Amino acid sequence: MQENRSASSWSGVEDEFVRVDNVVKIFDDTVAVKSVSLSVRRHEIFALLGSSGSGKSTLLRMLAGFEEATSGRIYLDNEDITDLPPYRRPINMMFQSYALFPHMTVEANVAFGLKQEGVPRHEIHERVFEALDLVQMAGYSRRKPSQLSGGQQQRVALARSLVKRPKLLLLDEPMSALDKQIRTKTQLELIKILDQVGVTCIMVTHDQEEAMTMAHRIAVMTEGQIVQCGTPYDVYAFPASRFVAGFIGSTNLFTGTIVIDEADHVEIETEDLSRVLYVNHGVSEPLGMEVHVSIRPEHIAVSHDQPEHEKNWGHGMVSHVAWMGSYARYQVRLDSGKLLECHMPSQTLAQADAPNIDDEVYVSWSDDSAIVLPS
Numbered sequence: 571m572q573e574n575r576s577a578s579s580w581s582g583v584e585d586e587f588v589r590v591d592n593v594v595k596i597f598d599d600t601v602a603v604k605s606v607s608l609s610v611r612r613h614e615i616f617a618l619l620g621s622s623g624s625g626k627s628t629l630l631r632m633l634a635g636f637e638e639a640t641s642g643r644i645y646l647d648n649e650d651i652t653d654l655p656p657y658r659r660p661i662n663m664m665f666q667s668y669a670l671f672p673h674m675t676v677e678a679n680v681a682f683g684l685k686q687e688g689v690p691r692h693e694i695h696e697r698v699f700e701a702l703d704l705v706q707m708a709g710y711s712r713r714k715p716s717q718l719s720g721g722q723q724q725r726v727a728l729a730r731s732l733v734k735r736p737k738l739l740l741l742d743e744p745m746s747a748l749d750k751q752i753r754t755k756t757q758l759e760l761i762k763i764l765d766q767v768g769v770t771c772i773m774v775t776h777d778q779e780e781a782m783t784m785a786h787r788i789a790v791m792t793e794g795q796i797v798q799c800g801t802p803y804d805v806y807a808f809p810a811s812r813f814v815a816g817f818i819g820s821t822n823l824f825t826g827t828i829v830i831d832e833a834d835h836v837e838i839e840t841e842d843l844s845r846v847l848y849v850n851h852g853v854s855e856p857l858g859m860e861v862h863v864s865i866r867p868e869h870i871a872v873s874h875d876q877p878e879h880e881k882n883w884g885h886g887m888v889s890h891v892a893w894m895g896s897y898a899r900y901q902v903r904l905d906s907g908k909l910l911e912c913h914m915p916s917q918t919l920a921q922a923d924a925p926n927i928d929d930e931v932y933v934s935w936s937d938d939s940a941i942v943l944p945s
Contacts, residue, residue: 594639604795606625616785617788619791633772635661664744680701697733741774744775781802782806797813809941812864825860827840844905846881847881847882849940872925872933876932877932
């Protein structure tokens with residue numbers, strides 16, 4: 571994750587550039603997008619993140635003008651564009667398939683939109699090679715798409731999107747056709763290009779890592795609604811619901827009831843542990859209310875030694891260990907039968923007394939590692 575994209579204090583250029591106001595999209599009897607409102611700042615990279623069928627691609631297509639909103643309004647740079655056809659919107663969309671013309675050269679593909687608009691030939695040539703230079707593809711101008719790798723085709727598609735100098739760039743699953751190693755490199759290159767151009771960008775992805783790496787802010791969508799919007803750090807560290815906690819990264823969820831509720835902490839009784847869960851923040855739910863507690867795997871320690879403190883630990887047996895490179899992933903079956911996932915630094919496996927499969931162990935976490943979520 572990029573440091574400047576994970577800080578909750580990211581400000582960027584703070585003026586509102588895109589505004590979606592209570593937009594609804596209904597297909598026959600299906601409500602694909604339910605009263606979505608959001609705002610995007612000028613020069614921001616904004617990600618719509620969700621699984622298939624969450625409504626993110628439909629919302630993107632309404633921004634582009636390819637789908638008509640059933641109700642609600644869409645504004646771009648203080649102009650109401652809701653009823654404008656796609657060709658009159660200062661917006662370009664880069665499709666998941668890249669949609670390059672196979673019979674045209676790279677140069678001709680990038681020039682196509684400018685020719686359609688009647689831009690003078692000398693200006694077309696200048697702008698095309700300016701865009702190709704930007705994506706480091708000027709040396710491939712005479713090649714056909716079939717002669718390019720997937721990553722190179724993606725760069726050409728980006729050049730074609732940028733050559734028209736849109737106010738807003740829309741990216742639909744921009745990295746899905748690339749393998750993981752190329753995808754990671756391309757994500758960082760794309761961030762650099764977008765920052766250099768200064769274009770406002772809204773991207774759709776189902777890939778959490780991609781959203782966390784590229785976006786200044788993320789809107790998590792499910793069932794046609796935005797359930798949380800914030801910086802990558804805020805969405806990961808402070809999920810607003812069980813869905814977000816489980817969808818963004820991995821988490822361990824305990825279900826229990828509030829038995830003590832103070833301004834600075836709560837204690838939660840759960841059948842998964844023989845002792846209460848202690849959380850060092852207050853909640854708005856009353857005593858006796860059922861809640862869920864989210865604890866990220868990297869916040870749970872695994873040890874042969876019983877913790878000295880009385881709260882926030884459990885006993886169990888290691889059922890699986892996997893080395894993931896930078897960390898070791900442990901699965902620990904608690905005495906209650908609940909399975910926990912715990913991430914320990916990879917050097918843990920090199921230690922002589924490192925817990926192994928079938929070892930009895932203790933798991934523990936700090937008071938500030940848990941987040942209480944309503945049912």
